[in-house]
Amino acid sequence: MVKRYYCDFCDCSYPYSDEAFKKHRTGHHHIKQRRAHYDKFKNARERLEDEAKKSKCRRFLSGQECSFGDSCVFSHLTQAGTEALQQLALEEERQERKMQIPTAQREGLDLSVDSWLKQRKVPLTEDSDALPGPAPDPVEILAPLNTPLPPALLSLPRLPPSLAPVTPQCYLQVEFAEWG
Ligand SMILES: [Zn+2]
Ligand SMILES: [Zn+2]
Secondary structure, eight states: OOOEEEETTTTEEEEOOHHHHHHHHTSHHHHHHHHHHHHTTOOHHHHHHHHHHSOBOHHHHTTOOOTTGGGOSSBOOOHHHHHHHHHHHHHHHHHHHHHHSOHHHHTTOOOOHHHHHHHHTOOOOTTGGGOOSSOOOHHHHHGGGOOOOOHHHHTOSSOOGGGSOOOHHHHHTOOOOOOO
């Protein structure tokens, strides 16, 4: 049985031989299909650059029909189309810059040690060990754990216990197994 070669770009198959493969790969239809495939992944900036390299299709831009359609070697991009694409390019670049910022910063969360301590209401002092008065209750220190739940979890009706924030009471309810 003769092996057939399937071309993803063209969605067709043909009996395989080195010669047939070479012929297919350099064929007009294949090159066009291949380019169309990769063009789908281009961002607005790259599409603008591609269009800028072509000369304008006078026929299309004067309002007439161009029979070459999308595969016309000349640019079909109108003034309004160019502006829309520029707008899109700016938006894409803005999104990309945004993705480079760490999540916490993007969402305006303060992840500094100071803010963490403030949440737990434990004053950061050099000599907190030497403070006069009764030693703080260990449960009191842990009490305001106050771990904020990520917004995505707040919307869940029944949060699995493993995802619920830890409270000091949790520690008090722990049943310690006997070892040894
Ligand atoms: Zn092909
Ligand atoms: Zn054209």
